[in-house]
Amino acid sequence: MRPMPELGKGSVLRPAVGAPLSRCEQCGGYAYGGAPSCPACRDLVDGIVEAEWRSFLRSWDVGGDQETILAELVVDEPNRHDWRVVDAALDRLVCPDCGDRLSRGPTDCAACNLAHGFRYVAIETDRPGVPPGNEHAIRVNVSVVRRPQITSEQEVLARRLALPFFLIGLLPTRQEAQRMSALIKRSAPGQVRLIEQAMEELFLG
Ligand SMILES: [Zn+2]
Numbered sequence: 001m002r003p004m005p006e007l008g009k010g011s012v013l014r015p016a017v018g019a020p021l022s023r024c025e026q027c028g029g030y031a032y033g034g035a036p037s038c039p040a041c042r043d044l045v046d047g048i049v050e051a052e053w054r055s056f057l058r059s060w061d062v063g064g065d066q067e068t069i070l071a072e073l074v075v076d077e078p079n080r081h082d083w084r085v086v087d088a089a090l091d092r093l094v095c096p097d098c099g100d101r102l103s104r105g106p107t108d109c110a111a112c113n114l115a116h117g118f119r120y121v122a123i124e125t126d127r128p129g130v131p132p133g134n135e136h137a138i139r140v141n142v143s144v145v146r147r148p149q150i151t152s153e154q155e156v157l158a159r160r161l162a163l164p165f166f167l168i169g170l171l172p173t174r175q176e177a178q179r180m181s182a183l184i185k186r187s188a189p190g191q192v193r194l195i196e197q198a199m200e201e202l203f204l205g
């Protein structure tokens with residue numbers, strides 16, 4: 001079994017609706033958008049999930065020794081909890097089949113695939129002032145970035161580059177999203193800056 005990577009520290013609060021975009025000092029892209037390859041961005045993305053888990057723990061007044069039990073309870077009823085709590089709970093459980101964090105193992109691990117499917121019944125609550133579905137977009141992109149091995153490289157690229165914009169409350173229309181995905185499919189591997197510019201135009205106008 002390979003050692004589990006340390007869970008993200010999550011010391012930073014996720015960006016508020018309408019907040020300005022900030023740059024990541026480590027990768028130079030927009031903060032959050034360099035995950036999973038940029039460690040600083042990856043910590044930020046993990047932090048979205050971890051911060052909610054910590055406040056969930058506080059609300060239950062549960063000590064660290066009971067975290068696993070609580071995580072099992074959450075994963076048994078994912079439809080009753082916020083998506084971030086469900087994702088953090090999955091991180092705390094070990095997959096009985098592959099030994100990775102539950103739901104984050106290799107593409108052919110049946111137990112991980114099952115858990116991954118169930119995560120999408122969790123509660124997604126849009127923040128005030130965002131287009132409906134913004135929180136869903138965030139949750140999908142966070143999920144893809146945190147389990148990139150099950151998705152094509154181009155899709156991971158699109159998801160990670162869009163995440164900083166979703167976090168400040170933006171969401172493309174269906175047509176805009178289709179145009180963007182066509183552009184990404186046409187682009188050659190490595191044309192990250194081109195796609196980033198297209199996203200800036202789309203979201204920031
Ligand atoms: Zn970064």
Ligand SMILES: [Zn+2]
Nearest residue numbers: 095098105112
């Ligand atoms: Zn597994």
